Amino acid sequence: MSNVIQCPTWHDISKMITDDDVREMKNHGLDLRCYEQVSALAHKIYYYLGYKLMPPGRSWSDAQITTYNNWLINDMPKDAAHQAQIIDERNAALATADRRVRKDINQLDSTEKEKLKDAFQWLMDQDPKTEADYNPNALCYFSLAAKHWYPVPTFCQHHIYGYLPWHRWQMLDFEDALRSAPGCQDVTLPYWNIETGEFPQLISEPPFKDYTFPINVYPDYYDPPTDIGKQGTTTERNSSFQGSNVVNQCINNARTAPKFSQYNGITNYKYDSSSHIMRAHDRGHVGSGKTMANQDIAAFDPMFWFFHCNWDRLWWEWQSSRNATDLEGFKETLESCDDQKWLIDPQMSISDPFSKKNSDSIDITQLEITYTRPEETLEKVKDFPLPLAIGPSWRDQNDGQSTLSTFTIAKENLNRVSLRVKGVNRIKVPGSFWVVLYLGGEEVGRDAFFQSTFSGNCENCVAQAKVNFDFVFDRSHLTDVEGNPKEIKVEVISAITDEVMPFDAIGNPTINIRMLH
Template sequence: MTTTNTTKEVDQVVATPTYLADIRFFFRPQDVEHMAEWGIELGTYDGAKENALSIYALTAPPSATMPPDEEGKWSAERSQTFRNWILTGFPLGTATPIEPLPNGALPTRLRKDVTTLSDAEFDRLKAAFAGLMERDPADPKSYFALAGQHGLPKRWCLHHQDRYNPWHRQYLLDFEDALRSVPGCEDVTIPYWDFATDLPDRLQHPPLDQYVLPIDPGAAATPPPVTSFFPYTTSRFPVDDIAQNMKTYEVLADTATSLAQLLWGAFNVNGYQDFSIQAHDSGHGSIGPTMGNQNVAAFDPVFWFYHCNLDRLWLSWQTRVGGTTLAGFRTTLGQNTEWLTPPFNKMVGTSVTTDQTIESKVSYDRLDLPSPVEGAMENLSGSIDAARTFAFRSDSPVSVRVKGIDRLNIPGSFIVSLLADGEPVAKRYFFQPDDPRSCETCVQYGIVNLDFRLTQERLLDRALTVRIDVPGRSEEIGTSFPLSRAGNPTINARLLVGEA
């Protein structure tokens, strides 16, 4: 075990160090910032690995030139540990989870499971929602105006990219502040719906069951006005159907996989981002026609409780990997860190930047923190550096990636099904507006992939095919969408491997 350079305790040599357990703590925030000015990334695994030989040469005592200050100089023991990391092939390792702080230890807001609220707390929550819904839609703190930021008419939301989680975390805070502006509701916080359980009865009664749009949300939308959502009342599937949909789209499986990732990764690639965004999309599609349509999803009151749970899960993952601070979070990234720095850290609709959202301003009454025995962390992929020791295992999952889907040609959210001998063995829901070409983010990320993780037994010796369906468009385009119009996507199947 080594200590950080912010203490004067003596370092100990680690014979078989790993990046997540040891090496990432060798670089202070000021070291990372200083070297970033020279185009050298020290705060991530990829950066430390790529620059490892130079780092070792410049920090090795007794003639080290970096860090420049005496306090930051590395000890001989730390230098040897870093050398051992190089010699053993730069192993990633496993993060040591950080124990959550006791409730009230920091000046944060506490969000609770909606089913655990006292009657008085729940009454204030309903009063806050009703208060927002009664406000003039032109009021920027009205329910209509706030929900309209996500879809019509503002279209500010950011999906399928690194800024997705930061944007929605700030969006929840802004909405929570508006709830607190209702007289008598100054201490209200948004509770979460743990969608591992059925939709609670509390969310199935006014004012939390539905919302009637007071004006046309598409009238002022640009590009061209959208007129298909007025008059409009939000709607959901029956509770049992929602639960079945969550199973069909494997929302909980993707959630569990996301929480087990060692690295942040990227959507369409790997890591926490890929699987958490897939779970997000499929959860939207599971809940109902409104939640399944990006244009109007946030008008359904369940949106806020659903997304509050997603934020809780993100904070759970941050806690597991030691990423609750900006410096700690950066260590879970690959080479792409620019979205945390100006000017790329800006988020539409708010002056808050991505890096300012990493240290959460709220706490939760419960985080999902399974023990290492219950939920081991992983970094499985289809390829691995030849310098590292790797293993195939009999229970290693197969990754089937439907690659290169041109989402811009598909009119609305869609379902991708993996069929074995003509029968669906897995489905995923992709969340987007009816006209993705009118969405700036959609256009920027127009080509997407969808990942399926399956056991080998579910696929071996079976004929596999793929189908794309667009819910609610059967009269216009038939029951399935032609793959030729979706960019002729390809299939990438691989057995996943990890460090031995």
């Protein structure tokens, strides 16, 4: 099977199960031809499929695993009639539930759009007029956006376990503030389905188009790299979104991750370089424009709220597909006791400045939140061409390794190359940055890292100062048509100032190349 089925039924899943699989699992008391038995153990089965531990000796392809994952996401329909019933029941629940129903921003009707505009504008109208008026706890747009980073105090919640819970609380905090606007008591945050690759039309209209800073964001003793954030300056955004190919690939890889560490991108409290949801988040920020690329001031761009509401939706989608929608179910997706400190430890599990527990963020139904499906179904999302060089998924991490001391590799398998830019000292780079790979003078891959312009002041950033970036491509691209080797070049470029950073100024990172098989 080479193609992913976006909305499979049990009929599609059963066709991927072979007679050998059925015989093998009957020895373990499981009938793989029985929908009731498979659906009852579907999430546990996915764990073994995702880690390619089953079927024994014949692991499923990535397309098969993704198809199975799509079946889980869509509540495991038995047939077309059951699929239609699930959709009807879901829509009926949304219509009757007393919840905050967060919609795709493209699903909003004219009344909902106007109410959302009124709520945003009302918050902006409450902004401080002078720096002496600034109150970090005030109910105004400036103070709410400032909770993400500047002005001080700062709350760095990126590239750590608590990234997703913290931003879930931030979205709820902002949504509550929107509901304080007169006549907007039932307004909810919509999400921007980033997988469409296009900015939604609504964000080109006031008050979402841009934001003018009423006072200075940065403290007087900081010298920011650009003027954006100073009193009277305006947020800047790209005319179109850049980087859908990498973002979509990372999202799809994250969707199929069996465990939270692979989904979130943190292993043993360290950020890893594989394709996961945080990497997609970073690439999305940096690909949106100068303001969104700058962690210091990203939340002041009004599109930030729709952007991050979508990451929360995707996390809930993943939770639902892993039977991890309550605390006990979510704990099953964690890989070690250490992983649970950020979730349940009294000192490590609080999301400031919201004073909320990470554990209380897991079940959004308890927060009276639900999400509609995106306007564009998965079948309609654009099939963006992938760049020549893209980072590996978490399932690729053991490629190019062997547990045997003596082995051979078939010639036809010597066709992929992994290039790692290892040990970039991000503390030395002023803000978010691009890592760009060129072969023979042509750009073939581009990755991004999202951070503050003063990351050296952040303990978490300093603890994870060295970061890596992976690119994978066919080894034939290392030579030209005449067989001559192409020049390999890597640049680290500030996303804030566009400055190319010399390697000796950013910790002398190395470029490591290995064959994959």
